[in-house]
Amino acid sequence: MNSAGTKKSAARQRIIETAEKLFYAEGIRAVGIDRIIAEAEVAKMTLYNHFGSKDDLILAVLEYREEQFDRFLETTMQKFTNSGMDRLEAFFATLKQWFESKGFRGCSFINAAVELAECEHPASLFAAQHKRTFQSMIQEIVTEIAGSKADSVAPAITLLIEGAIVTAMMQRNSNSADVALEAALALLPKKRKKQK
Amino acid sequence: MNSAGTKKSAARQRIIETAEKLFYAEGIRAVGIDRIIAEAEVAKMTLYNHFGSKDDLILAVLEYREEQFDRFLETTMQKFTNSGMDRLEAFFATLKQWFESKGFRGCSFINAAVELAECEHPASLFAAQHKRTFQSMIQEIVTEIAGSKADSVAPAITLLIEGAIVTAMMQRNSNSADVALEAALALLPKKRKKQK
DNA sequence: CGTACTATACAGACCTGTCTGTTTGGTTTG
DNA sequence: CAAACCAAACAGACAGGTCTGTATAGTACG
Numbered sequence: 001m002n003s004a005g006t007k008k009s010a011a012r013q014r015i016i017e018t019a020e021k022l023f024y025a026e027g028i029r030a031v032g033i034d035r036i037i038a039e040a041e042v043a044k045m046t047l048y049n050h051f052g053s054k055d056d057l058i059l060a061v062l063e064y065r066e067e068q069f070d071r072f073l074e075t076t077m078q079k080f081t082n083s084g085m086d087r088l089e090a091f092f093a094t095l096k097q098w099f100e101s102k103g104f105r106g107c108s109f110i111n112a113a114v115e116l117a118e119c120e121h122p123a124s125l126f127a128a129q130h131k132r133t134f135q136s137m138i139q140e141i142v143t144e145i146a147g148s149k150a151d152s153v154a155p156a157i158t159l160l161i162e163g164a165i166v167t168a169m170m171q172r173n174s175n176s177a178d179v180a181l182e183a184a185l186a187l188l189p190k191k192r193k194k195q196k
Numbered sequence: 197m198n199s200a201g202t203k204k205s206a207a208r209q210r211i212i213e214t215a216e217k218l219f220y221a222e223g224i225r226a227v228g229i230d231r232i233i234a235e236a237e238v239a240k241m242t243l244y245n246h247f248g249s250k251d252d253l254i255l256a257v258l259e260y261r262e263e264q265f266d267r268f269l270e271t272t273m274q275k276f277t278n279s280g281m282d283r284l285e286a287f288f289a290t291l292k293q294w295f296e297s298k299g300f301r302g303c304s305f306i307n308a309a310v311e312l313a314e315c316e317h318p319a320s321l322f323a324a325q326h327k328r329t330f331q332s333m334i335q336e337i338v339t340e341i342a343g344s345k346a347d348s349v350a351p352a353i354t355l356l357i358e359g360a361i362v363t364a365m366m367q368r369n370s371n372s373a374d375v376a377l378e379a380a381l382a383l384l385p386k387k388r389k390k391q392k
Numbered sequence: 393c394g395t396a397c398t399a400t401a402c403a404g405a406c407c408t409g410t411c412t413g414t415t416t417g418g419t420t421t422g
Numbered sequence: 423c424a425a426a427c428c429a430a431a432c433a434g435a436c437a438g439g440t441c442t443g444t445a446t447a448g449t450a451c452g
Contacts, residue, residue, distance in 0.1 A: 011431065027313040029225040032407060043432045044409085054408070106310065113366050114302065114310040117223040128366050156379035159359030159372060166358045170309050170324050176355060183352035187382055207397070228441060239398045240443085250442065398449070407440065415432065422425080 012050045014040045020061045020068075024108055028058055028115045058112065058123045065108045066130055072098070087141050092181040095164065099174035106169030110162075134158070146188050157184045208246045210236045216257045216264075220304055224254055224311045254308065254319045261304045262326055268294070283337050288377040291360065295370035302365030306358075330354070342384050353380045 018040035022031040033054060037044050051057040076097060080090035098104065105111070109127035116124050135158045142157055143150040160183050164176035214236035218227040229250060233240050247253040272293060276286035294300065301307070305323035312320050331354045338353055339346040356379050360372035 009430075025313070027225070027311060029223070029311070030313060033409080034407080044434085045411085046431055048409070049430080105313065110362055110366065111310045114307045115223060115225070117221070117226060117301065119368065128368075131363070131366050152378075155372075155375045156356065156382075159363060159376055159379065160352065160355050161359065162362045163355030163357065163359030166306055166362055167327070167355060170306065170327050172315065172324075176351075179351045180355055182348075183355065183379075183383060186352075187379060205396075229443080230441080239400090241399090241445090242397055244443070245396085393452105395452085396450085399447085400445100401447105402445075403443090405441080407438100409437090411434105411436075413433090416430085418428085418430105420425105420427075422423105 009050070011040075011042050011046050015042055015047055015050065015057070016060055016064050019057055020065055023058070023061055024065075024105060024111075025103060028112060055122065058116075059126060062108065062112060062123050062126050062130070069108075086145065088145055088184065089181070091138075091141055092177055092184070095161065095180070096174050096177035099165075099168040099177055104168070107162075107165050110166070131162075142188075149189055153187050156187055160184055205246070207236075207238050207242050211238055211243055211246065211253070212256055212260050215253055216261055216304075219254070219257055220261075220301060220307075221299060224308060251318065254312075255322060258304065258308060258319050258322050258326070265304075283340055284380065285377070287334075287337055288373055288380070291357065291376070292370050292373035295361075295364040295373055300364070303358075303361050306362070327358075338384075345385055349383050352383055356380055 015036065019031070019036050022036060022039065033044065033047065036057075037047055040047075047057070051060060073091075073094060076094040077087065077090040080093045081087060085093060109130045113119075113124050113127045118124060119128075135155070138158045138161065139150060139154040142154040146153055157180075160180040164180040167176040168174055211232065215227070215232050218232060218235065229240065229243065232253075233243055236243075243253070247256060269287075269290060272290040273283065273286040276289045277283060281289060305326045309315075309320050309323045314320060315324075331351065334354045334357065335346055335350040338350040342349055353376075356376040360376040363372040364370055
């Protein structure tokens, strides 16, 4: 039991975290159930009692990943805004930090959509939904700077970000974060040069 | 035998084309050798005589895909420039047409990099190289319009394009091509409004 | 004859998912 | 308190299928 729907079970949590790590590093299809239960030190039936199927587990992992990503974004952006950046700059600084983090291999949601192929797969649907939510989040950040003009600029900035993620993954470097930031600023109405 | 390195063998070509189709539609890891030989109507040993391993075949498929993609780009852009567009507009019109084509499932090279995970895999290296070549191609197109300013703008436009591809795949619609074009034009030095 | 291809069987690894039975630790109930 | 119960997790074998890659023997044809 648990008070706020959290906690659940230790074994379950270990499975999710292990699967998340392996799926991200090596790919969803490349990692088998046996591998997951071995590294999570869990019995196979424990996994199947909690998740029912690998597809179920994949979805659960994406849900977990979303929470984790949101937390990372919030705390890291906080760090940068505290040191004087506006929220858009802080976002791109966070992006760059992500690109440079050890084991970076792109966006789990894009990767899942690619690997699963089947676009009606629950995890694919979830990934697509995540991207729409993500776009809304960018829209909000852009609105803080561009006001009503954000509606026309935010979608483009979102494309810059998605492109930066993919490019960072394929070229194994974080330059694309800088390129995307410069372009984003160029797209915004000019009132640049920090007036704080 | 063949005069210009083309032709090779009918069976080999059938294998490549079949593999390309299946890999793109369902994913590299999801499609097995047995499936490919069945649909290509070829004996398993024929495949292994020509390719040695699945990894070899994957690489060969990407090489084929690159040729095919270049041809598609050239002929389709030609079509649009013939009807009065400049080369940049023609490129984005081509992009949109690609997004709307039946069975569109994103970029084979991104997909391969994602699925293979292993970044030292020959096919991953080839995919990364393809993306650098692609960026050069965009740079050239942008130079026709922006001259020396292209150096600073083309990388951003490339990000817009990569973002548009990924977004079109995940959301299953081609809007992102329009968004990317608008943003690309906004990034270019203003001399817009067709002076032909 | 030799090249290219076919057909088929096979090895051995790995896959997902099921099944049986045991251990553990907490809760209820006599 | 202690006996009885129960849910969760454990261990590991197993079924049935798929995977890549190999081996072998036969066929079509220039």
